[in-house]
Amino acid sequence: MLFQVQITIQIPYGADRAEVEKLSAAEIEQVKQLQRDGKWLHIWRVAGKWANTSILDLESGDELHHLLSSLPLFPYMKVDVIPLCHHPASL
């Protein structure tokens, strides 16, 4: 099923910037692989913020939690999840 996921990254003051950049680079690779796997359908940057809007196609809430909590920047994420479904106006 489809989930809209709004993710905002919040790096606390004093965090090790090099470590954060390493985690961020690893996260980008992981999200790219999830796209290739057909699970992470879309990811867009929210203009002006360290945040993204994503659409995921997964089996269940269990798979969603496993996938998100495995992301390297998960401890720094504010996550909002909106369950989606087919819209009658969609071609």
Next chain:
Amino acid sequence: MLFQVQITIQIPYGADRAEVEKLSAAEIEQVKQLQRDGKWLHIWRVAGKWANTSILDLESGDELHHLLSSLPLFPYMKVDVIPLCHHPASL
């Protein structure tokens, strides 16, 4: 450029239901045509609400306003617009 548009329909008590359904049917056709025109990229229903999440690809804020305010249900819409851009993790 890309815009995320969150639309919630709020029909006031006492509205003419037949009229609302007619407007809703016309809106579905209009949104389908905008998809064929390559302007309205995606539309998903928010599960459990008369609401949708949409992604539009337009020239400008002027085109966005013209397009949304031409929708039949516009007077009953709560609209939130988030400007998007390319995400480095997007394939």
Next chain:
Amino acid sequence: MLFQVQITIQIPYGADRAEVEKLSAAEIEQVKQLQRDGKWLHIWRVAGKWANTSILDLESGDELHHLLSSLPLFPYMKVDVIPLCHHPASL
């Protein structure tokens, strides 16, 4: 998959109370049948409000939307949906 659904009923001033009670009675029967079908696992009244907390076990967001929008009081509902999953502390 599991969804937590928080439903608040908001009856506008001037609504036909007899009609609302008829819809409410029909809704109770429909929710009972959905429990017998194994789809609506739990429903509790929020003490002091015309509101409930429910847990549903469904295939997808599509089934959730179909089920909720078929309820007789849907036009008067404020609905919040939270996707759930297994908790490691659950027996």
Next chain:
Amino acid sequence: MLFQVQITIQIPYGADRAEVEKLSAAEIEQVKQLQRDGKWLHIWRVAGKWANTSILDLESGDELHHLLSSLPLFPYMKVDVIPLCHHPASL
């Protein structure tokens, strides 16, 4: 009586991760025991967050406070409590 308890864990930056994991493991055992005692009826993970939705069946607000404030992660919890009761649609 029944209480719905929404718990979100907020670990401050700089906390000792090993200590937090030890507290978390102890908490899981404590919540399992409370389930066996018939006091903690349900616990579900909120998908995508370090948070849970729980239903407890207790004598009183005093027992609720004693039970929650004894949990190892209580100092890191944001807690919302909603008193529940029987719903006429519940089988």
Next chain:
Amino acid sequence: MLFQVQITIQIPYGADRAEVEKLSAAEIEQVKQLQRDGKWLHIWRVAGKWANTSILDLESGDELHHLLSSLPLFPYMKVDVIPLCHHPASL
């Protein structure tokens, strides 16, 4: 157990003022009787608003819901319930 109940009365424009005053008078008598029964311990007016702060001592959330939903002005109430318990500083 003890519940703090914050009640705000919201009378919609166009309501029959004579009817509202009749309901209000009946409600005052009902709340006085509940005080005599030892169930409604305290009621204070919030200065400057049609609202009150109350403390009730009841068996359960079921009794709380039954009691509040039986009040004549219940359809016009916004209700917030906070479960209370003994404080170690209380004599």
Next chain:
Amino acid sequence: MLFQVQITIQIPYGADRAEVEKLSAAEIEQVKQLQRDGKWLHIWRVAGKWANTSILDLESGDELHHLLSSLPLFPYMKVDVIPLCHHPASL
């Protein structure tokens, strides 16, 4: 006059727990004395939180500020004050 005071204690991460417990013990004694003085009428714990609901009977806002800002845990308090008055349903 009567004031409803809602107090939530927020201890920052890294605070000296022994010092906080010493302040907390001193605060309990101070609140007990204010009850004996007839100034602090009621104090209840909010179930599930380090928070309380209190009713104070004081001369003025000046006395309220002096009293609250003299409490040992005042630097860690989030305070909301609601001025109360007599309710016509109160016996």
Next chain:
Amino acid sequence: MLFQVQITIQIPYGADRAEVEKLSAAEIEQVKQLQRDGKWLHIWRVAGKWANTSILDLESGDELHHLLSSLPLFPYMKVDVIPLCHHPASL
């Protein structure tokens, strides 16, 4: 004692404008008299809104409630009350 009172007037659509203006004119006279009585110390219009910020000097919350609920536009008011006291920087 001193109270800061923030008042916003909300006239529902369909209200009798002539009646509202009559109530408004009566309210202005009543507030002027309360200023002459030394009870309503200051009243300022919030620029751009049908709203005001006022400072009142009264005996108690009871007097505050009696005074505000006697104002002709009280049924259309949103009222927020903040108890004030002497500031050490005040001359």
Next chain:
Amino acid sequence: MLFQVQITIQIPYGADRAEVEKLSAAEIEQVKQLQRDGKWLHIWRVAGKWANTSILDLESGDELHHLLSSLPLFPYMKVDVIPLCHHPASL
């Protein structure tokens, strides 16, 4: 001095649409005249909403209130005012 004014128009259900359009047309002329007078510096439509962001250059809050409350659609406006000043990065 400079004021940022955010205006949202909220037309209640049932309002006379022809009357609203007449008021809207009159408002456009009035705002144009205020631009010619050098008082209303900028006005932009918020894309997707019946709302605008404006910058006004006026003598005082009194002039601001007089000007806004004279607009034909004032009874239907939600207004937020932010006082501005010179920014050191402004050329």
Next chain:
Amino acid sequence: MLFQVQITIQIPYGADRAEVEKLSAAEIEQVKQLQRDGKWLHIWRVAGKWANTSILDLESGDELHHLLSSLPLFPYMKVDVIPLCHHPASL
């Protein structure tokens, strides 16, 4: 023109209390001088909080910003500004 300014002081955990008290004492002197200058008309303590409500009479937003940002505790202030004007009920 007149401005209502609501100021809340937020001292972060770990701040040097002696330094804060020195800044606070200097601020009190500065505010007293501004009162003598006829710029800071009123200052009241919000009862129960480290916060104040003030009324200032200044030339412009520029003077307001210069004045507030020169206060010793400015880095620790949450500031809300409301532009005021003459009220027709004011004597």
Next chain:
Amino acid sequence: MLFQVQITIQIPYGADRAEVEKLSAAEIEQVKQLQRDGKWLHIWRVAGKWANTSILDLESGDELHHLLSSLPLFPYMKVDVIPLCHHPASL
């Protein structure tokens, strides 16, 4: 297209003030250059806060994100973006 950007600077306690001032000075130069380039049309200080309201004229959300995330104080910014368009009352 036009964007309204509301920026608030939040400097965490303990930040190196000299470093922050250096970043702030560099930011002022960068914003001045963007004004000369015709991209940053307006910048005003919000009176009483370390915040600004700005109007930018850019190609797309991509250019907006690139521009804002290149500002020296970006890690300390809270950013809100509102897409604008032509208003029919604008001369």
